[in-house]
Amino acid sequence: MSEAIIQVKQLQCGYGDRIILRDVSFDVAKGEIITILGGSGCGKSTLLKHMIGLLPAPHGQVLIGGEDLIHASGETRQRILARIGVMFQSGALFGSLTVLENVMLPLAEYTALNADARETIARLKLRLVGLETFADFLPSALSGGMQKRAAIARALALDPQVLFLDEPSAGLDPFTSGELDALILQLAHSLHTTFIVVSHELASIFSIADRAIMLDKQTQGVLAIGPPLTLASHSDPRISHFFNRHIHS
Numbered sequence: 001m002s003e004a005i006i007q008v009k010q011l012q013c014g015y016g017d018r019i020i021l022r023d024v025s026f027d028v029a030k031g032e033i034i035t036i037l038g039g040s041g042c043g044k045s046t047l048l049k050h051m052i053g054l055l056p057a058p059h060g061q062v063l064i065g066g067e068d069l070i071h072a073s074g075e076t077r078q079r080i081l082a083r084i085g086v087m088f089q090s091g092a093l094f095g096s097l098t099v100l101e102n103v104m105l106p107l108a109e110y111t112a113l114n115a116d117a118r119e120t121i122a123r124l125k126l127r128l129v130g131l132e133t134f135a136d137f138l139p140s141a142l143s144g145g146m147q148k149r150a151a152i153a154r155a156l157a158l159d160p161q162v163l164f165l166d167e168p169s170a171g172l173d174p175f176t177s178g179e180l181d182a183l184i185l186q187l188a189h190s191l192h193t194t195f196i197v198v199s200h201e202l203a204s205i206f207s208i209a210d211r212a213i214m215l216d217k218q219t220q221g222v223l224a225i226g227p228p229l230t231l232a233s234h235s236d237p238r239i240s241h242f243f244n245r246h247i248h249s
């Protein structure tokens with residue numbers, strides 16, 4: 001594997017005393033697209049929240065660009081967080097701001113750029129996701145798929161090395177979901193961004209993922225890591241059934 005941009009080491013995930021996942025370890029190479037999958041409630045979103053520093057972890061490390069986010073504070077933590085962008089399931093655009101203003105927001109918050117420079121960069125990000133002509137629209141005037149693309153443009157504002165997407169296809173029809181997958185692939189190839197995508201959409205997983213990480217609620221850990229096609233024909237039925245059940249449903 002080429003150089004790891006993310007290293008998760010013996011990470012324990014949970015909420016206070018409630019442990020959801022134990023001893024989670026894996027590496028993500030630069031430019032890789034990784035999907036996190038598994039049955040409902042197995043801890044996909046919880047793992048993602050730990051990896052982006054939203055939840056404290058009592059044990060383990062999440063190294064991003066070689067520095068541990070879990071134990072970092074102050075300027076070090078800010079420096080590590082600047083390497084990542086996040087899009088949550090809802091997209092979470094500010095409804096009272098235009099699409100352009102939404103994308104400019106992180107630039108105002110985290111850089112010293114003047115307004116002209118912020119706007120130029122934000123328009124560039126909107127062009128990357130095919131929304132340059134919708135800059136002055138309010139999010140409510142956009143379709144669901146366009147809102148997701150606008151949220152991705154905002155997550156890209158600070159040129160992150162890693163983009164985390166929590167169920168990007170949620171609420172989208174299969175065609176729009178396919179378009180979003182194409183955008184993710186295009187961004188990964190053109191910007192060399194690394195993607196960590198929480199997903200249970202099998203079509204999407206097969207289309208975008210270099211490797212999938214399958215979590216398991218019962219054992220509270222990682223059941224398997226590998227290319228989706230390899231996992232789909234895995235000898236462990238807990239793994240192969242997950243894929244085949246979805247394929248036939």
Ligand SMILES: Nc1ncnc2c1ncn2[C@@H]1O[C@H](COP(=O)(O)OP(=O)(O)OP(=O)(O)O)[C@@H](O)[C@H]1O
Pocket residue numbers: 015018020038039040041042043044045046047200
């Ligand atoms: N804020 C919270 N406090 C306590 N427990 C929580 C909290 N959020 C989620 N959980 C619990 O953590 C477990 C894992 O939830 P999580 O949302 O990470 O699963 P998931 O795999 O993303 O599920 P889904 O596919 O249904 O979205 C669940 O049992 C859930 O009830």
